[in-house]
Amino acid sequence: MAGHSKWNNIKRRKGAQDAKKGKIFMKHAREIFMAAREGGGDPEMNANLRLAVDKAKSDNMPNDNIDRAIKKxxxxxxxxxxxxxxxxxxxPNxxxxxxxxxxxNKNRTAAEVRHAxxxxxxxxxxxxxxxxxxxxKGYIAIDRSQTDLDEEEFLLEVIEAGGEELETSEEQYEVYTEPEDFTSVQSELENNGHAIITAEVTMVPTTYSQLDEEGVGKMLKLIDALEDNDDVQEVHHNLDADEEVLEKLS
Incomplete structure (x- = not known):
């Protein structure tokens, strides 16, 4: 899974842009709505709803908005x-x-996605x-500066919590889990006092496509076009882009 950090940096870049556009609350509301409709309105009894609510709160969605989506x-x-x-x-490429x-409206959304x-x-x-x-996979990013554990000690903790894999960068530890183990691993790491930056069940690429600066620019335009659509909840891709290129194009 090497390269996920770069992929996640692109997601964080887009997340910040969506928040500025004011669209992210609506996307969270829809996700909460679907999770509550399918599994009930109690986050303690509905793992999908609990995950949706946690994601919404991580983007500072007001509790009133969350409660309204559940009640609807x-x-x-x-x-x-x-x-x-x-x-x-x-x-591109x-x-x-x-x-x-x-x-x-499936027909409308399909046409708009195809057009993008x-x-x-x-x-x-x-x-x-x-x-x-x-x-x-379940994915949990931990702020490395907020833990006293070295990589070997933290790996043992991840294994004991039920995690599947650990990747390490200068800034953070990245923990991968099976989807069904995600909630319990997240709770265990939180209970152990670790500062969680990101926690989600997502689609992780098994291989990556490397593009030059021009190709990265085109790909980011496609991501922008798709995520500008109010119906789009997530865009997953296997682009591998250098930090320098992403910074230049941001």
Missing amino acids: ATGNLDGVNYEEFTYEGYG GVAVMVTVLTD FNKNDGNLGENGCVAFMFNR
């Missing part, structure tokens, strides 16, 4: 029927892309065309 879902609000779909395709959407691909040197593919290049 559990109140069987008439006229609201969101469905989740995943679209797969290729970005063959970068693998998976797009998760929540929509009340076509307009930005990509193309929408068939289901399964790139899914094999990703694994669904």
Whole structure:
């Protein structure tokens, strides 16, 4: 899974932009709505809802907004029927892309996603065309400066908590888990006093596509176009970009 840090840096870059645009709360609200509708409105009894709420809170979504989304879902609000779909395709130079959407109009969203691909040197593919290049994993990033444990000590702690793999950078420890173990591993690390930067169940690439600066610029435009769509919840990809290039293009 080497290279995930670079991929996650691109996600953080986009997350900051989405927050400035004011769209991220709406995306969180939809995710909370779906989780509550499918599994009930109690986060203690609904792991998917608990994860959605935690993600929303990490982006400073107000509690009133979170409660409103849960109440709408559990109140069987008439006229609201969101469905989740995943679209797969290729970005510039063959970068693998998976797009998760929540929509009340599949035809509209499919057309808009296809348009975003076509307009930005990509193309929408068939289901399964790139899914094999990703694994669904729990991902937890820990602020390394806030722990006294060295890498070997922390690895033992991760193993005891049920984690699957550990990667280390100067700034952080990155823990990977099986999706079903994610919540328990996160709780164990939190209980041990570690400062968690990011915690999510996501799609992690098994291989990466390296592009030059021009290619990275095109790929970032495609990501922008997709994430500007209100129905798009997540954009997963296997772009590997140097920090210097990302900084220059930000």
